[in-house]
Amino acid sequence: MSDTKVPLTTAGITTLQTNLYSLSDPDLFDEADAVHQDFVGWIDDHIELTSQQLEWLSDIDQLFIDYLSAKTAIAFKNRLPFSLEVPSVAGNGKWFQDKEPIAPRWQGSGNITATGELSFELGYSS
Numbered sequence: 771m772s773d774t775k776v777p778l779t780t781a782g783i784t785t786l787q788t789n790l791y792s793l794s795d796p797d798l799f800d801e802a803d804a805v806h807q808d809f810v811g812w813i814d815d816h817i818e819l820t821s822q823q824l825e826w827l828s829d830i831d832q833l834f835i836d837y838l839s840a841k842t843a844i845a846f847k848n849r850l851p852f853s854l855e856v857p858s859v860a861g862n863g864k865w866f867q868d869k870e871p872i873a874p875r876w877q878g879s880g881n882i883t884a885t886g887e888l889s890f891e892l893g894y895s896s
Contacts, residue, residue: 775818783854786816791849799847806843809835826864834866838890844874845888847881852888867891 776782776789790801805812810827813819819827845852850872872886 775816777818778823778854778856780854780856782817783852787852790846798849802843802846805846806839809839809842830866838868841868841872842888844882844884845872845886848884850884850886850888853890855889855891855893857893865893867893 776786790798793801801812810824813827814824842852844850855869867890869891870887870889872884872888874882874884876882
């Protein structure tokens, strides 16, 4: 995959999806494993973040990061569509919300299949 980071915008995330899903299955699965092992590091490697954004992301509760990393890895391995909604204006408090369900299924074959969409929203409290 390209070493070029995408901007933290809707268009940037669309470009990231296009780049990821143009990979072969083995290469995409490597990316899925990498995001599962280090969600924050993977995001920092692929998306343009300011130092403040990276610090904020790094401060999110580890349990939530673990959830995001597992869900994102499953979505990647199944080439599910993904999106990110970002606020147009800044506010005081920041939040990160998982917006759409995915439905993973393990059938004993060693693979997890899933349907749905990976959709996150970033926002600011009023």
